[in-house]
Each structure stands twice: as structure tokens, then as C-alpha cells.
Amino acid sequence: MYPERPAGIAYGGDYNPEQWPREVLEEDVALMREAGVNLVTLGLFSWALMEPEEGRFAFGWLDEIIDRLHANGVAVDLGTPTAAPPAWFVARHPDVLPVTREGVRIGFGGRQSACSSAPAFREATARLVRALGEHYRGHPAVVMWHVHNEYGAPLGECYCEHSVAAWRAWLRQKYRDISALNDAWGTTFWGQTYTDWAEIDAPRANHTTVNPAQRLDYARFSDGQHREHYALQRDILRELTPGLPVTTNFAGTVNCKSTDLWQWARELDVIANDHYLQAERPDNHIDLAMSADLARSVAGGRPWMLMEHSAGAVNWQPRNLAKRPGEMRRNSLAHVARGSDSVLFFQFRASRFGAEKFHSGMVPHAGTGSEQWREIVRLGADLRKLAGLRGSRVRAEVALVWDWESYWALELDWRPSVDLTFRERMDAFYEALWREHVTVDFVHPSADISGYRVVVAPSSYLLTEASAKNLHRYVEAGGHLLVSYFSGIVDEHDTIHPGAHPGALRELLGLSIEEFHPLREHETVTLTTGDPARVWSERVRPAGAVTVEGFADGPDAGHPALTRHDLGAGSAWYLATAPVTGLRDLLARVLDHAGVSRPRGLPDTLELVRRGGHVFLINHGDRPVTAEGVSGVSVFDGVRHDGPVTVPAGAVTVLLETPRP
Structure with a gap:
């Protein structure tokens, strides 16, 4: 409506x-x-x-x-x-x-x-x-x-007596039996086993960290x-x-x-x-x-x-x-x-x-x-x-996986590095795609993604088995998936998937991870392309995947940094670090492999988006820019453009597109 x-x-x-x-x-x-x-x-x-x-x-x-x-x-x-x-x-x-x-x-x-x-x-x-x-x-x-x-802004979570009463009722409805809650929360760790619902409090501040599965459920509640x-x-x-x-x-x-x-x-x-x-x-x-x-x-x-x-x-x-x-x-x-x-x-x-x-x-x-x-x-x-x-739509060939539950779980206490944040990787991949002039949608990992040529999962730390199977089907049917590091690690209860990392994605990516090697603050490693990378390195063991790029130095020198696993009609790529300068080029390689069309040669300051038969050219820079490959009539001044379109500094041009003769 x-x-x-x-x-x-x-x-x-x-x-x-x-x-x-x-x-x-x-x-x-x-x-x-x-x-x-x-x-x-x-x-x-x-x-x-x-x-x-x-x-x-x-x-x-x-x-x-x-x-x-x-x-x-x-x-x-x-x-x-x-x-x-x-x-x-x-x-x-x-x-x-x-x-x-x-x-x-x-x-x-x-x-x-x-x-x-x-x-x-x-x-x-x-x-x-x-x-x-x-x-x-x-x-x-x-x-x-x-x-x-x-x-939710600024009040996300409340810890009053009414919230605690509602929380206990919510837990009863979700788990039915308290033994199921104990299993989901792993309460045998640190002796937290519950025998009655009334024993369960909200996950209040503590002098140390609090059960992460409990905190994840409290965010949901x-x-x-x-x-x-x-x-x-x-x-x-x-x-x-x-x-x-x-x-x-x-x-x-x-x-x-x-x-x-x-x-x-x-x-x-x-x-x-x-x-x-x-x-x-x-x-x-x-x-x-x-x-x-x-x-x-x-x-x-x-x-x-x-x-x-x-x-x-x-x-x-x-x-x-x-x-x-x-x-x-x-x-x-x-x-x-x-x-x-x-x-x-x-x-x-x-x-x-x-x-x-x-x-x-x-x-x-x-x-x-x-x-x-x-x-x-x-x-x-x-x-x-x-x-x-009004009422028209925007179409995209590329999607980014965004899951709020993964966001919540990733940023709880005691992860391998304080530099592991949901938005940091999400922002980095989105910015690289924006600068490639690629319009993207965001998707939940369980959604129907069959209509996209490329799907990127920058930060899927929490990934259910069902969502992992959804990604697997997507690749086998001809899709192209790019996954960033520290993804597929835990299930919906923040419990690590069985076997080697990345448990939920191991078969899809055709590899396993022997050990994480988070980097020190400001430390970098070098890739075989010569590009520096930061935050993260890990020991990747291919099991069907081929190495596209490797680590030239650092704790994983000589081992893969970027892999590709051809599976069915598609491909699954894995990136084991955070390139400082090379992420856009890496993404361009995946986009080209998947046949994603996009404007070429446009300056970074120009935003180009199509909606409802119109093309928006937005110049965020302080100099005029020229866009090739678009034609039509300007909505604002009625001028027809059949050749390159020059957009003044800081200006917006919107064309009602017409086919080239």
C-alpha cells in the first residue's frame, strides 16, 4: 500500500x-x-x-x-x-x-x-x-x-523489570523447554546452566564478558x-x-x-x-x-x-x-x-x-x-x-549480503580482532562498487538471489546452514559469489560450525582455514600483485579452489589470499585479507568474469544511476565532468544530448533517455 x-x-x-x-x-x-x-x-x-x-x-x-x-x-x-x-x-x-x-x-x-x-x-x-x-x-x-x-534510536535495549518479564516470556515461547535454551546458549561453559525460567536475567553489564548467545537473543528480543x-x-x-x-x-x-x-x-x-x-x-x-x-x-x-x-x-x-x-x-x-x-x-x-x-x-x-x-x-x-x-524502479545486477543478526553477533566481545567490524568491510566493498559505477541491491543471505550476476558477502560471520545452502545453490546455478574473510564462522546461536573454518562455506568455497592471523594495528602485508593489505591474514588450504593471488610476505607468505572455486555453472571467490588500494581492481575482475556491464572511464566524482527511463548524472566534484554513452533530453532545461554530456561542477543533470540512432 x-x-x-x-x-x-x-x-x-x-x-x-x-x-x-x-x-x-x-x-x-x-x-x-x-x-x-x-x-x-x-x-x-x-x-x-x-x-x-x-x-x-x-x-x-x-x-x-x-x-x-x-x-x-x-x-x-x-x-x-x-x-x-x-x-x-x-x-x-x-x-x-x-x-x-x-x-x-x-x-x-x-x-x-x-x-x-x-x-x-x-x-x-x-x-x-x-x-x-x-x-x-x-x-x-x-x-x-x-x-x-x-x-531503536537512541533506545535500543532496555533492562527494566518490565523488559525482563517480557524477556522470560519471549524465551519460553522460543525455546519451549529450558534444556533447549541451555543447549542453544552453551550454558555448560562457565557454569551457567539454568533450571528455571525465573533464574534468567537480562544480560546486564558484568566485570567480564557475558554469554554471547544470550546477548544475541536479547538483541532479537x-x-x-x-x-x-x-x-x-x-x-x-x-x-x-x-x-x-x-x-x-x-x-x-x-x-x-x-x-x-x-x-x-x-x-x-x-x-x-x-x-x-x-x-x-x-x-x-x-x-x-x-x-x-x-x-x-x-x-x-x-x-x-x-x-x-x-x-x-x-x-x-x-x-x-x-x-x-x-x-x-x-x-x-x-x-x-x-x-x-x-x-x-x-x-x-x-x-x-x-x-x-x-x-x-x-x-x-x-x-x-x-x-x-x-x-x-x-x-x-x-x-x-x-x-x-513516481512508482518506477531501479534495477541492479549486483547484490551485497547484509544481515543485522550477523552485525550484532560480530560486534560482541572477544572476537579475534577489534578491527573486525560489520560496517568496515561493508563500507569498503560498497565504496569500491560505487566507484565502479555499479548500482547494487542489498539482500538477506536466505533471500532469492537468482536474479543477480554477482553477489558479494563482505561480513557474513553469522551464517545459518540454510543460508549457506542458498548461496551454494546460487553458485551452482550460474551465479558468481565473492566472500570476504571471517564469514561462515558461526550459526544462529553464535556457535562455531563443526570442522575447520569457514564451516558453513567450506565446501562452497573449496577451501579450509587452518589458522587466523589478525594483524597488529597499522601493520600491513603485501600481496603478490604488490598491493598492501591490512587487518587480517589467514592460512588458507585450497580443496578444489585455485589461487588467484597470494600473500607475498607476512605470516601467510606463499599461501593464497584470493581464490576462485568453479562450481556447477558459477564461481565462488574468497578474499582472505583487506586490500588497502586494490579492492576495486579485484572487484572489477570478478565483475568482468561474471559479465556485469557498467560505464567505463567515468571519473570517481560522477554518480550515474538509472531509474524509470531516466539517467541521473550527479557531479560531486569541483570540476566539470563528461559522461560518454548516454543520450536523451534534459528534464530540467529541455536540451537534447546526442553526444557526450558535460555536467558542471557540483551540478545534477537528469536525462529522459532515448535510444541512439
């Missing part, structure tokens, strides 16, 4: 009119018309105004605002304000305040300040959401529901509690307004460590994602592309919604850099290129008070005489010209 309105690309963002006097609100509507705003999110943090005291609801102030927006052609994404419980509620129910792993109960005054497992919070949530749904069902301005805000709180609201809203889609906004797909978005995708009518640039990262546009590709993938390839990003600086990073001229436009159009049917901001008007008063808005503190406002108005005009893209 997808919102029927507004037509074309949705444009706007979070609107917090409760912060402003009436005269400002009247001006806001005029400015929305000027900028082409057609959708705003209302009410996300307004519980105290909607229910000023228990059971007494006050929607009149919101009625006036929604009616004014509707009269001016602006649709409403109506929020449920459960991310900000009011002071009166917390004073009456202090037990809803979350407890940290260290045993500290947080105070009131932030957001996400109630435990999703707390019965009083769930009861109050249901009461409020039912009143909200009953009041606004049938209102022509309300086109979708926006539940809560950024589940905690994420599931947030989903239950979401589903509680969704089901009420579906009952009352069955024609309206219901969603919640992810706190940036690539940054949602505590949130398994493959599981969440089953619960949402439309995928909605927030993205904020890592301001000090010089190539932060690559992280943006990665977040957008992951959002599209979680949506199953369908269009998704950019629910929040920033017009300028954010307020919560160590150094909050303002966006340079043109950067906001590039950011916005890159999301659209990668499948978003919306460009929405936090927020419409920059706040004068509160924790986010230094966060940019579509209307900045400098007002409408600013260059930022002029860019906002120009972007609205651009998006109207891209209305025909």
Missing part, C-alpha cells in the same frame, strides 16, 4: 506548528505554496498537547492546522506522538522510564523515554492512538499514518518489543482507517544497528527512511547512496520514502558543517535516483528553542532572503519536473 496523494514526488517535511504563533503559521502556508510543498508530517512530539491530562483529548488546535493545510493543497502524514510521553504520564508511571545495561534508570526530558515492554505505556499508547484514529478518520487531508519516531509496540498502533489505525498506509521512519538504514529492517519490512505498508550526512566525511555522498540503496532493498525494490534529511547543518554531530551551495540539491536528487518517491526534511521551519534549535530547516533562521530558501524553492520546481518517476 502506498499513499495515493500527493501526486508526483512528495515534497515537504516535519512541521511543528505548536512552536509558533498564529501569524507565523499563516505565513508558513504561503511559503509552502511558493516552494511547492505538498506533504508535511504533523504531531510526532505533541502528546502533551493532544492529551493534556489522562483521558482528556484536545485536537482542536490540530484541526485548525490540518484544515488550513488542506485548503492550500498540502496533504498530511499524521504522526502518533508516542516517542515523547508527557510529563504527567511519566510522573504517574515512573517505571516506564528505560533502564540502561549498567542499571541506570534514565530521566525525563529527552525522547524515546518509555520502555516498549512497559504495560502502562502500551495501554496509554492504545488509548491515545484510538482517539486519534477515530477523530481523523475520513479527513481528506490525512493521506497516511506515521507511527512513533525512529524506533529487544528489537521485537519495539515491533510489537509499532504493531499495536498499526493494527488500531488499520481498523479505523483501512484505506490509509501506515509506516514508521527508520533512523537511517545503514545506522540502524539495533533494528533488523528485514523483519520490520514485513510490518510496514511503505518503507520510510531518514538520512543525515556524516558532515566531516569528504565522500559522505557514498554513505548517502548506500543508505538509499539499502532502503530500496528493504522495500523489496519498490519505491520508498525519504522521510527526513537536512536542508543544511544538523545539530548533533561533533562539528555540524553547513551544506555547500548545491549540496542539498545533489543529496535530494540522489535519493530520488535510488528509488525514493519523496524528498522530506526535518524540518519545515528551524526551531528557535529546544535541543534542535541549531538544526537547519527548509525555512532557516535567516528567513526567505537566504540562499538556502532560494535553493528550497528551486528544488521544488525540479521535483515537479520529475513527477513521472
Whole structure:
């Protein structure tokens, strides 16, 4: 289900009119018309105004605002304000305040300040959401529901008494018999065997490490509690307004460590994602592309919604850099290129008070005489010209394996090296593919991957037997798989697969690993190509695989560093280290072997993405660049291009592609 309105690309963002006097609100509507705003999110943090005291609801102030927006052609994404419980509620129910792993109960005054497992919070949530749904069902301005805000950020896990009670119930349902739990958790180690469910506590902070299987299950449980709180609201809203889609906004797909978005995708009518640039990262546009590709993938390839990003600086990073001229436009159009049917901001008007008063808005503190406002108005005009893209898809021949459970398990305590992190390898492979101008999807290891020429598994430390068999079938049927080191090591309980590493992938890769040789900080080894590598080395013993590259020095000198195992109609490649400079060339070799077509000779600063018969050319550099091999009519100025296309520095060109004569 997808919102029927507004037509074309949705444009706007979070609107917090409760912060402003009436005269400002009247001006806001005029400015929305000027900028082409057609959708705003209302009410996300307004519980105290909607229910000023228990059971007494006050929607009149919101009625006036929604009616004014509707009269001016602006649709409403109506929020449920459960991310900000009011002071009166917390004073009456202090037990809803979350407890940290260290045993500290947080105070009131932030957001996400109630435990999703707390019965009083769930009861109050249901009461409020039912009143909200009953009041606004049938209102022509309300086109979708926006539940809560950024589940899992900053509250991922809670260790309060309500969480522990729910945790024990969750374990009973999952394992049925306590002996099955003991087997799964390996509780004979360190004498942890349980004889009664009541003996099991949450995996609180300890003076040493805590059972990793228990912590992995607690991550699953905690994420599931947030989903239950979401589903509680969704089901009420579906009952009352069955024609309206219901969603919640992810706190940036690539940054949602505590949130398994493959599981969440089953619960949402439309995928909605927030993205904020890592301001000090010089190539932060690559992280943006990665977040957008992951959002599209979680949506199953369908269009998704950019629910929040920033017009300028954010307020919560160590150094909050303002966006340079043109950067906001590039950011916005890159999301659209990668499948978003919306460009929405936090927020419409920059706040004068509160924790986010230094966060940019579509209307900045400098007002409408600013260059930022002029860019906002120009972007609205651009998006109207891209209305025909709504509903179209992005196609990819290459996929990256991303599994949140592997993310959780890999980064628990006492792994062979502190340099083994999920995002480090994932980012490295994604960046190399981005620079090769390859558009990628992300996939769960158990998903149907038969439609991809190449699948890359950068960080599959946790891999179930079923997922390993799925990868095996993919290769035998003609697929090409590239696996990075420390993959296929443990099962779903963080128990090492039997036999030599990489247990789950040993037959598929045609090799075994005799010993891990993690490298010292800043230490490198040299490959036979002459390229340096870092972080990791290991003793690989081929058993059917052929050596493509080797280690020239280091603890594994003379042994394989890159192998290929031809299996059935496909091939399985294995990389036993982290190349410092050669990863892109290595990937290019695999892509060429698999016959993946891609643009050649384009500069690194140019982003090229195709969607719905359009090609987006986004120049992230400070010099003009030229793209060969594309032709069509420019969407923004109507100019036809039948030869090389030159994209000015920092600019975006979008062509409606036409075949070459």
C-alpha cells in the first residue's frame, strides 16, 4: 500500500506548528505554496498537547492546522506522538522510564523515554492512538499514518523489570523447554546452566564478558518489543482507517544497528527512511547512496520514502558543517535516483528553542532572503519536473549480503580482532562498487538471489546452514559469489560450525582455514600483485579452489589470499585479507568474469544511476565532468544530448533517455 496523494514526488517535511504563533503559521502556508510543498508530517512530539491530562483529548488546535493545510493543497502524514510521553504520564508511571545495561534508570526530558515492554505505556499508547484514529478518520487531508519516531534510536535495549518479564516470556515461547535454551546458549561453559525460567536475567553489564548467545537473543528480543509496540498502533489505525498506509521512519538504514529492517519490512505498508550526512566525511555522498540503496532493498525494490534529511547543518554531530551551495540539491536528487518517491526534511521551519534549535530547516533562521530558501524553492520546481518517476524502479545486477543478526553477533566481545567490524568491510566493498559505477541491491543471505550476476558477502560471520545452502545453490546455478574473510564462522546461536573454518562455506568455497592471523594495528602485508593489505591474514588450504593471488610476505607468505572455486555453472571467490588500494581492481575482475556491464572511464566524482527511463548524472566534484554513452533530453532545461554530456561542477543533470540512432 502506498499513499495515493500527493501526486508526483512528495515534497515537504516535519512541521511543528505548536512552536509558533498564529501569524507565523499563516505565513508558513504561503511559503509552502511558493516552494511547492505538498506533504508535511504533523504531531510526532505533541502528546502533551493532544492529551493534556489522562483521558482528556484536545485536537482542536490540530484541526485548525490540518484544515488550513488542506485548503492550500498540502496533504498530511499524521504522526502518533508516542516517542515523547508527557510529563504527567511519566510522573504517574515512573517505571516506564528505560533502564540502561549498567542499571541506570534514565530521566525525563529527552525522547524515546518509555520502555516498549512497559504495560502502562502500551495501554496509554492504545488509548491515545484510538482517539486519534477515530477523530481523523475520513479527513481528506490525512493521506497516511506515521507511527512513533525512529524506533531503536537512541533506545535500543532496555533492562527494566518490565523488559525482563517480557524477556522470560519471549524465551519460553522460543525455546519451549529450558534444556533447549541451555543447549542453544552453551550454558555448560562457565557454569551457567539454568533450571528455571525465573533464574534468567537480562544480560546486564558484568566485570567480564557475558554469554554471547544470550546477548544475541536479547538483541532479537529487544528489537521485537519495539515491533510489537509499532504493531499495536498499526493494527488500531488499520481498523479505523483501512484505506490509509501506515509506516514508521527508520533512523537511517545503514545506522540502524539495533533494528533488523528485514523483519520490520514485513510490518510496514511503505518503507520510510531518514538520512543525515556524516558532515566531516569528504565522500559522505557514498554513505548517502548506500543508505538509499539499502532502503530500496528493504522495500523489496519498490519505491520508498525519504522521510527526513537536512536542508543544511544538523545539530548533533561533533562539528555540524553547513551544506555547500548545491549540496542539498545533489543529496535530494540522489535519493530520488535510488528509488525514493519523496524528498522530506526535518524540518519545515528551524526551531528557535529546544535541543534542535541549531538544526537547519527548509525555512532557516535567516528567513526567505537566504540562499538556502532560494535553493528550497528551486528544488521544488525540479521535483515537479520529475513527477513521472513516481512508482518506477531501479534495477541492479549486483547484490551485497547484509544481515543485522550477523552485525550484532560480530560486534560482541572477544572476537579475534577489534578491527573486525560489520560496517568496515561493508563500507569498503560498497565504496569500491560505487566507484565502479555499479548500482547494487542489498539482500538477506536466505533471500532469492537468482536474479543477480554477482553477489558479494563482505561480513557474513553469522551464517545459518540454510543460508549457506542458498548461496551454494546460487553458485551452482550460474551465479558468481565473492566472500570476504571471517564469514561462515558461526550459526544462529553464535556457535562455531563443526570442522575447520569457514564451516558453513567450506565446501562452497573449496577451501579450509587452518589458522587466523589478525594483524597488529597499522601493520600491513603485501600481496603478490604488490598491493598492501591490512587487518587480517589467514592460512588458507585450497580443496578444489585455485589461487588467484597470494600473500607475498607476512605470516601467510606463499599461501593464497584470493581464490576462485568453479562450481556447477558459477564461481565462488574468497578474499582472505583487506586490500588497502586494490579492492576495486579485484572487484572489477570478478565483475568482468561474471559479465556485469557498467560505464567505463567515468571519473570517481560522477554518480550515474538509472531509474524509470531516466539517467541521473550527479557531479560531486569541483570540476566539470563528461559522461560518454548516454543520450536523451534534459528534464530540467529541455536540451537534447546526442553526444557526450558535460555536467558542471557540483551540478545534477537528469536525462529522459532515448535510444541512439
